[in-house]
Amino acid sequence: MLLSFVYLSIFSQSKIIVKSSGDQSVISNASVTCNNKLLGRTDASGVLNFRSKCNKVEVSAKGYFEDDVVVDKVMEVFLAKADPKTKNIQTVILEDKSDPRALEILRKINENYKQNSPLSLDSYSFKSYEKISLDFDEDSIKAYNAYIANRIDSLKSLPEQPMKAQERKDSLESVNLMKLVGKSKMFLWERASQSLYSKKYGEKTNILDNKIAGLKEPIYELMAFRSNRNVIPKEIKEENRNLYRFFLTDSIEIEGRQNYVIRFRQVDYKQAVNRRKFNGYLYVDKETYALKKIESNSKIKSEGSITSIWKPIENKWFLVKENYKLKMGSTSFDTEDSSDKNKSKEEKEADKNARKKFGSYAFATADYFDFKTPIEEKPQDFKGYTIDVKNSDGNLIDQYRTENLTDREVTTYSKIDSLSSKYKLDQKAKALTGLLKGKIRVGMVDFDLARIIGYNKYEHFRFGAGAKLNEKFNKYISPDAYFAYGIYDKDFKYGVGVDIRTTLQKNSFFRVEYFDDVMAAGRFSENLWNFRMKIMNSGVALNNGVFFGYEGFKVSYENDITNGLTVNVAAKRTQEESKFAYDYKGLGSQFDVTSSTITLKYSPNSKNIMTPTGKYTYEQSLPEVYLNYEQGFKSFDGDFNFSRFDALFVHNFKTKLGVTGVRAYGGIIVGDAPIWKNFTMNGLGKGNGGLNFNLTSYLGFATMEGGEYYNDKFVGAYLTHRLPWYFKSFGKNVSSFDFIYRGTIGDMKNPEFHQFEFKKLDHLYNELGLEWNNFLSSQFNLGFFYRVGHYNTPKFKDNFAIQFKLKLLGF
Template identity: 25%
Template sequence: MPTRTTIYIFICIFFLLKANDSSAQKISGVVEDAITGQSIPFVNVSFGDQKGTVTDIDGKFIIEDLHSLDDIRFSCLGYYPILLKNEDINPFLNIRLHPIQYELDEINVVPGENPAVTIMRNVIDNADQHNPSLYQPYSCILYHKMIVEYDMPEEIKEEELPQLMNDLGLSKDSYLMLFESVSEKRHFKKGMDKERILSGRVSGMKNSTLASLPAMLQPFSFYDQYLKILDSDYLNPASNAGLNNYYFQLLDTIVDNKGDSIYYISYNPKPTHNFRGLTGTFHILQSDWAIKSVVAKTAGSNKGLSLYIKQNYQPNNEGLWFPHQLESSLEFKSMGSSQQLPYPLIGKGKSYVTAINTKPDFTAKDFDNVVFEDATLAQTSPDVGLYRYEPLTARDSLTYHLLDSLGKKAHLDAIINLQLSMIKGYLPAGKFQMDIRRFFDYNDFEGFKVGLGLYTSPKMSTKFSTGGYVTYGFGDKEWKYGGSLFLTPFKREENRFIIDYKDDVFATGELSFMDGIQKNSTEMFRGFLVETMDRTQEIKLGTEFRFLKYFKTGLYYRNATVTPQKRYRFMVTDEIAPAFDFQEASVRLKWAHRETFTNTALGLLSEGTPYPKVWINATYGQWEQNGTSDYQKLETQLEKTFNYPNAMYTNIRLQGAKLYGDYPSTFLYSSLGSYKSFTIFIPNSFATMRLNEFAAEQFSAVYFSHGIPLSLNTNRRIKPEIVLSTNAAWGEAPEGVSSFEKGYYESGVYFRNLLSNFIFRYGLSVHYRYGAYQLDKGIDNWAFKLGLEFAL
């Protein structure tokens, strides 16, 4: 009878043999690019009678069904296929595919229904079952990792590489940059999502300011009609509009070990259709008509950038399909049309979706309109290593070691923080910050102006900000100054109290709304064209806050003395209007249904909304000049942009305002025009109307523009755009004021993005004035302008 030790040894041997037997019953391996050595995701691995599998995002595969296995075929779009004979098959295979070095032949369309289109139509018909945006509440954790390096040409000789790397200041054993971050994604229902960066690390930096970059490069799923990529909307081939704008081709069909057919389909934008498109492949699982994997590359570059994304999907135990692995490759070729990098910069990122929870413990109250938030900016975050999906490689570790040391010596954190502050308009100075906009400015009334603005920074306190400014205008030869206090005791920066004092000059007859001009919008250049201003001493008290998620409002009280500085062009009389005092209370409201925001190191940034935006201002006031009189103002604005599958768009802005009661002429609306002999093009203004040429106590205006982008699916840095526009306005004014009650009309064309550099894009516009207020001299009805827009 065997002893206990003998039985124990026997059992161990039995399981060891069982394990060896099990491993012998399957084949695993990895597929790599024969030139670069990089793994190739989503390669078709087929054997037997159409049986097969697909490599995952890391190029790995496993074959478990070895019955009648005579050979294995490896194939992928863009590579020469390989057929592996039985005698060459081992338990572990390292397959190297050679890329095809020539362009694909012209596509030939044959009569009859394209089978690939039939398959894609089934995918679209079943999309609601597989779209994570339509699922019930769930949460998951994502680990993101990105490395940045130069994309070296293949023709560089091996012996030349060390010297070249040295010339570029590189090490062959480390990367240029390494990012890691971990985020939590929460979903309640369609339109109610939030992703929070929980932890991050960036090589060379102490803080994780830029760690959120890899998480922002690609969409979480591939089922919406438009996919937000590189800050632009790309038409999804897996959509009804995509069926009409893409060409699909069925490349292969394989059967997995469960007997399900997997269709391998390529897609490309139709050459005669101009839209923001993608090119790539799908793997479609027939049993569910679900996207099993997708490869997509932007068809052409966008602002010098090209993005290559790969997504792998798997069903969970409940049959719900979620992305499992996400990969991105961001290529940055230049810093503008004339500033080329020595070699393209490549950012290669991977994201892994883990800890999917379909029964999370949160409610709708836990969601606001901030859909992406970097929580590491406001608190000390845990070490990213606690969440790391895969261990660091030797090259990863060396990158951190070298760059952290170099970053400390070069004060990289300080440099990055300086750049971020300057983008937001400030120059940091310890616990204070200087307002860059006060350093140097210009307008037609003050001429060139210089000054200084100094305010407290978040380093002193995130609950309040105070400071002031002083400026001097060389045109009017006058000093101006002001000071303010902002109290922000709430969680959101938008909710604040305001105390403001100014002794300054302000444009006559302006119409403004809460957050009416977006950051980096061309409309901000309107201030350069002001030629009539009023000296104003005022104190303002107010509060601004957001309520009901999509409403933002402001309540204000102003007490001021206004002294006009020159004759108003719209007045018949040559006299300068007398000074007066006024006090008023006003409420401003902005409603943007479903507007969403991202909260990053650059602050709270709007992601826009597909719905119309509405603004309303209501004011009651009293003014004194030889007696006291009451007045009221009601001002409204509505704006909506319509986007089309072919990337064309239409923007419509409607404005209306009315003055009631007795009021000074200074309050008349007179700032609709933006004409100068040759100046900057200002959208949503009348390009042919002279500055303060007309005024109105009540008016309505419509601004219509239609954009036609060109050369979208090309690699050209310059992608021109034609913008057709028509503007019209009708106004009424009291006697003695030039107005436009008969209707003011103009039309024009703006040739956008004709030239560009890293900071600006340039264009040209021409507009023509017609109707009752057409001028006698023909050339005076034309306006020629330079287009100037921020490229970032």
């Protein structure tokens, strides 16, 4: 017992080394404090050994600016001298290029990342405790409380003004809220979870408990928040290499292992803003080239910092601690009575500059513990979606806390909870999460943002609205309806339906719907596509004026067989009619169609969580496969027997030569069917002889005229390759270039059956492109495309196209 006590006393200690940032000399007698309590002072060698439960400690020394550091086994802090005559104006004299030795170490970090990652193990498990809050920093809290006290005293001294009852009530509530912010945080959320991994069964996360100040119901989308534990930090990613300059400055021993110390700074960090030469540092294990620790600070210290710490377990490096502080903005208050309207413009500007400003920050801490590897791999432990919620009422969270709540945090729960019903915090939180899915939530109704406005060549502008009753109406039954009006065709379209869930544990429901609407002919199936993919492909028919109308009903059933496999089966009966001059085999342009469809989606690496509103995919990972098979019947008064099949495969992979993306797709239809059951080749061009300028789409061709080609069978490919060359124009974004190839080929067996003007595409159609990602540091990609091969024409502008793409849409 005595030996154990001595062991714990020695090895639970932390060691801090304090040096001068100028000449790297040690600083003795530096104070190390936690919450204003002195933990000790450094000795003659600049070293202090101490024990503390604090996550962060403050370091100060006479003649130097203060700094803080996240507590670890070994810490190294560099303090800058506080001589304003020299340091405040001193230019940082560093070469504007990285140290080749540091770059070589970074290359080896990336090269060995997979080998060092816990994901290279056969299995493991661990628990985590995470806490996120929104608050002032310590200095602002004191200043804020002092300001509020003075403000209230000054208001009391003013002559009492006649006020209406509501105005007086609002004034009192405003003062109470100002006082509340001084005593508690603005937001507080805690989560405890258990993470499992098996090479055979994949990842699984069990939410052990969850608690949010002011909310009675959990926010499942927030529960799916992902840390960076299996992600390479952005500071060392190859594509961000040109944003920083790296310097190998030191080596240090931590827990018996030697580490390289690499310091880095932003490329535009030319002067010692806030007395700092570097934005952060990396500790790299010499033996394995694994990250031991990273601290990354904003260019201006007060704007935030991020610290992550790893430790080796079974020769793999597990993340054990994260600490974030990010500035979210500033709150300002008038120091003068705003009722004085007779002030000059200059006086008003002076008042604006004199307003008190208090910085608000997002704070996040995470502790990972109870590591086990290997573990017993039971199939039942990995069933269901990636995230399972075991408990979410907050009653068990104190069992998993790795530190006690502060008085301010305890006050946050009691005070914010009391305001929740008054200010309808639950409803507002649900409304914000609805926006993630393209919906606006008002009580028990979700309004579909995608149906408000649209544009196509047949209707021109299309205005409408869509609404769906959510789980507040009924957990199992959810009716919905929409309507739309086309400006050009001057006609109304509508649809009504209802979903009936069979369980609340996963995505499983029946659907019945009736509709009367129009659609571009030959659209590729988008069944089970997610919201982002549909938005990206929404402009694929922008210049296709070949439309047909459809009216009828449909019955379907959808079920997630596993986390990665979804099946949808449907039967429908419709009356379909061309909206253009058309005749099929002398039978006219209006037909009755009876068919059944089966759709499969396989997405083995995507991560999902079940919420009261349905399944939420919080991380879409490739590869993905989509299969559709539709069978038409002459029975049930149908006019045609036909079989229609289409498939889409999406994947990307990274090599030393860059990142390659693959999108392969195709389709075939056999039997009798009108032209709109066949496949259009997804041209995006206008075909009017002018410059082709369009927005990118998921399956479209920039240089092809819209609605020009139709096939009854085809295959297509979309290939993109990102060059491993990253550069910076201006701003904070890194730019790169993608080479793009799009190609398709097919045939039409009996084009004479379809009496309208079109072409079959029976030779290989090729277009090559170069896309500039983050064009001029914006959030847009700019692409230039040129048609080559059989369909190339003598005129340059006929073969050339320019495309814009919102980067958020991704590959």
